[in-house]
Amino acid sequence: xxxxxxxxxxxxxxxxxxxxxxxxxxxxxxxxxxxxxxxxxxxxxxxxxxxxxxxxxxxxxxxxxxxxxxxxxxxxxxxxxxxxxxxxxxxxxxxxxxxxxxxxxxxxxxxxxxxxxxxxxxxxxxxxxxxxxxxxxxxxxxxxxxxxxxxxxxxxxxxxxxxxxxxxxxxxxxx
Amino acid sequence: xxxxxxxxxxxxxxxxxxxxxxxxxxxxxxxxxxxxxxxxxxxxxxxxxxxxxxxxxxxxxxxxxxxxxxxxxxxxxxxxxxxxxxxxxxxxxxxxxxxxxxxxxxxxxxxxxxxxxxxxxxxxxxxxxxxxxxxxxxxxxxxxxxxxxxxxxxxxxxxxxxxxxxxxxxxxxxxxxxxxxxxxxxxxxxxxxxxxxxxxxxxxxxxxxxxxxxxxxxxxxxxxxxxxxxxxxxxxxxxxxxxxxxxxxxxxxxxxxxxxxxxxxxxxxxxxxxxxxxxxxxxxxxxxxxxxxxxxxxxxxxxxxxxxxxxxxxxxxxxxxxxxxxxxxxxxxxxxxxxxxxxxxxxxxxxxxxxxxxxxxxxxxxxxxxxxxxxxxxxxxxxxxxxxxxxxxxxxxxxxxxxxxxxxxxxxxxxxxxxxx
Numbered sequence: 001x002x003x004x005x006x007x008x009x010x011x012x013x014x015x016x017x018x019x020x021x022x023x024x025x026x027x028x029x030x031x032x033x034x035x036x037x038x039x040x041x042x043x044x045x046x047x048x049x050x051x052x053x054x055x056x057x058x059x060x061x062x063x064x065x066x067x068x069x070x071x072x073x074x075x076x077x078x079x080x081x082x083x084x085x086x087x088x089x090x091x092x093x094x095x096x097x098x099x100x101x102x103x104x105x106x107x108x109x110x111x112x113x114x115x116x117x118x119x120x121x122x123x124x125x126x127x128x129x130x131x132x133x134x135x136x137x138x139x140x141x142x143x144x145x146x147x148x149x150x151x152x153x154x155x156x157x158x159x160x161x162x163x164x165x166x167x168x169x170x171x172x173x174x175x
Numbered sequence: 176x177x178x179x180x181x182x183x184x185x186x187x188x189x190x191x192x193x194x195x196x197x198x199x200x201x202x203x204x205x206x207x208x209x210x211x212x213x214x215x216x217x218x219x220x221x222x223x224x225x226x227x228x229x230x231x232x233x234x235x236x237x238x239x240x241x242x243x244x245x246x247x248x249x250x251x252x253x254x255x256x257x258x259x260x261x262x263x264x265x266x267x268x269x270x271x272x273x274x275x276x277x278x279x280x281x282x283x284x285x286x287x288x289x290x291x292x293x294x295x296x297x298x299x300x301x302x303x304x305x306x307x308x309x310x311x312x313x314x315x316x317x318x319x320x321x322x323x324x325x326x327x328x329x330x331x332x333x334x335x336x337x338x339x340x341x342x343x344x345x346x347x348x349x350x351x352x353x354x355x356x357x358x359x360x361x362x363x364x365x366x367x368x369x370x371x372x373x374x375x376x377x378x379x380x381x382x383x384x385x386x387x388x389x390x391x392x393x394x395x396x397x398x399x400x401x402x403x404x405x406x407x408x409x410x411x412x413x414x415x416x417x418x419x420x421x422x423x424x425x426x427x428x429x430x431x432x433x434x435x436x437x438x439x440x441x442x443x444x445x446x447x448x449x450x451x452x453x454x455x456x457x458x459x460x461x462x463x464x465x466x467x468x469x470x471x472x473x474x475x476x477x478x479x480x481x482x483x484x485x486x487x488x489x490x491x492x493x494x495x496x497x498x499x500x501x502x503x504x505x506x507x508x509x510x511x512x513x514x515x516x517x518x519x520x521x522x523x524x525x526x527x528x529x530x531x532x533x534x535x536x537x538x539x540x541x542x543x544x545x546x547x548x549x550x551x552x553x554x555x556x557x558x559x560x561x562x563x564x565x566x567x568x569x570x571x572x573x574x575x576x577x578x579x580x581x582x583x584x585x586x587x588x589x590x591x592x593x594x595x596x
Contacts, residue, residue, distance in 0.1 A: 009201065016200050021189035030488070038200070042208050103185050110182070125179065126186040156178050 003048045012041060015058050019065055025122040026069050028111045040065035062127070066137050069119065109159040117152035120145055256280045256300030257351065257423025258379060261416050263409050272299060284409070293386040294342075294406050298413060300351055300379050325349040325414060329395040342390030344383035344399075344406045347414045351379040351423055379417065383410045433467075436538030436547040443504045445472050448512060448538070448547045451481060466497070468512045468549070473503045489514055489545060493573015494522060494564040500591035501552055508552035509591045511559060514545040520567040522548040527558040533565075555591050 019040055023033030044061040047054060054060035110118060116138070123134045135145040176184075194200075251268050252259040262268060262284065269285040281299030286292070318324055330343030383406040385394045394403035435449040451467040465481040482497050489495050496513040511524055515536055523533045532553065536546035564573040 012201055012204060016204075017194040018189075020194040025186065025189070034200070038204055038207055041204055045208055103181075103188075106178075106181055106185050110185070121182060122186070125182040126189070153178055156182070160178060160181075 003045060003053075008045060008048065011057055015061055016041065018058075019061060022062065022122070022126065023065060023069070025110075025126055026066070026115075026119055028118075036065050036068055039068055063137065066119075066123070070138060106156065106160060109156050112159075113152050113155060116140075117148050117155070120148045121152050124149060251282050252420060253281055253298075253300070254421045256377070256379075257419055257421045258298070258300060259418050259420050260298060260413055263412050263416075266296070266409060269295070272297070284413075286405075286409075291386050291402055291405060294389075294402065295384050296406060296409050296413060297382045297384075298379065298417065299382075300377055319349070319415065321419075323350050342385040342387060342394060342403075344385050344394040344403055344410065346383070347381040347410060349379040349381070349414065349417070351377045351419070377423075381410050381413050381417070383407060434541055434543055436541055436543075437549075439549055440510075440552075443472050443474070444470070444501055444508070444510065444552050446470055446510070446512070446549060448549055450484070450541075450543050450545075466495075466512075466514050466547070468497070468499060468510075470499070470501070470503075473501075475503075478503075484514060484545075486544075489516060492564075492575045493519060494548075494562050494575050496559070496562045496575055496578065498559065498578075498591075500555075502591075504552065507555040507591050509550075509555065509557050509559075510552050511550040511562070512548060513562075514547055515564050516572065517544055517546055518566050519546060519548075519564040519572055521565050523563040523565060524550055524553075524559060525561040525563065526553065527560050529554075529557055557591075 016037055019037035020030075020033045023036035024030060027033055027036065040061045043064045044054070044057060047060065048057070110121065113121070119138060120134055123129045123137060124131070129137065131145050131149065132142055134140075134149075135142045138145065140148075249262050250259055251262055253271070258281075260282075265288060266284045266286050269283045272281050272283065281297060284296045284298070286294050317326070326348050327345060328348055329345040383394075385400070385403045385406050389400045389402035389406075393399060394406070399407075433449055433451045435447060437449075438445075438447045440446045447469045449467050449469075451465055466484055467479060467481045469480075470478045478499075480497065480499050484495075494513060494515040496511055499510045499512070501508045501510055513522075515522060517539065519536050521533055521535050523531050525531045532550055534548050534550055536548045538545075538547040559578065560576070562575040563571055564575075566572050
């Protein structure tokens, strides 16, 4: 079942960026994000070639990416620590953070979440999936997804509400 | 605003945003697809060969019996993969596996008793595991007495490694790093300590298969047959007793973890810059290499700023920059530092509304493929626009214009606010 190469290259152009962004949100690493996106698109092409065009190729590629990510979900504690980076001067600011600073703080807090919690938030709020869909995609019970989401949001609230996001007391910064 | 809404807003920044390097991505995709095609074809060919080979072996009877090996002193050594193990009582080494290349090298143990005839425990070191698999070992992992992580992977889904086949009891996967742990990509001159960008991953897999008579009893489930239970106990004994030898032995004093590239600055702005491996939880096999700037005279305590090195980023831009606000200094100040490709002789910081600042790189000749740079403290309020990497002739070899997260470009270029002194 030959792939229509023109159609696929159009599909690639439209989906590569969004898949990379999804990969970045899930992994926190640009390199890994590109790796995941490439892998997802290669697998989608092979599916297209061997079985035929998926009904929803973009959804299929996203599922492949998330499933690939499932095996990558556990990151090292060291990496989690360097993701939770902070800057001493910023944490000493007394003025309320401007919008973009708050977004950075939020993003840092999201990146510092344990991988499963981060995955649940990204799939819920970036991909707009329901909890049931997230559960299916991650292969987790619905209750687990709910509690992961609940805990993740609670963590974010706690971190956004606190004056400092520095997990190491400002003495050691890790990215 | 609710945190859920803030999250949606944050993620909206990615909608429709382009991804750096999109242009070259399709070429990479085509190359990858072609490679995958070759792999698929090769795998299909190998599978066919394997099926034919198996058919020949079956036709010849059981060749394993002829290849039996009797270990000396009840200990079997596999130095090429860095392990040895005492042969459990009542079992013997049936054969050694040499595998294709250096992968899947190990031993097959079988019971001496006729009662368990057909059961086997295989111990192999599979060094073709991708890093994420090693990291996955942390999921529900436990530690052996010597600190090595291991995980039990019950059949029928034992994870990577050779398939278990009928009567599968399960598999233990043990983190079994090579030492020094991560020295493949970085050239290290003689006499210099290693510094590496990627780990050399290796996993020891202890896999069990029950005797044919027990195969139907679903050996991975509670209530399994006594035969399955015996195999599982032997697997567990091996898990506890397998020992590192050769390159799996950590060197005395531990591996070097730091390469100092240079020192500079003065007073409260004194710094040391270098490459440091971040110590991870898998006893050295989980080391990211990072660029470290250390401010030993920061107050109230010294400050370290460590960022993981992504060689891809440095190759792509020629330079990778990080910023520190020297908040402990009167008036604060921005200090820019980072790594550049080896051919970069100097780095020019272009600042909004201010004269550019140019600094020479340093650290050349060290056992890493990069050089480092550190700016003098720039006035608080200075805003970085671009970093230009120049070679010895003053020719531009790379430019970094994006700082921080890709979709936050322009939001937060490195800058520091002024503080009262």
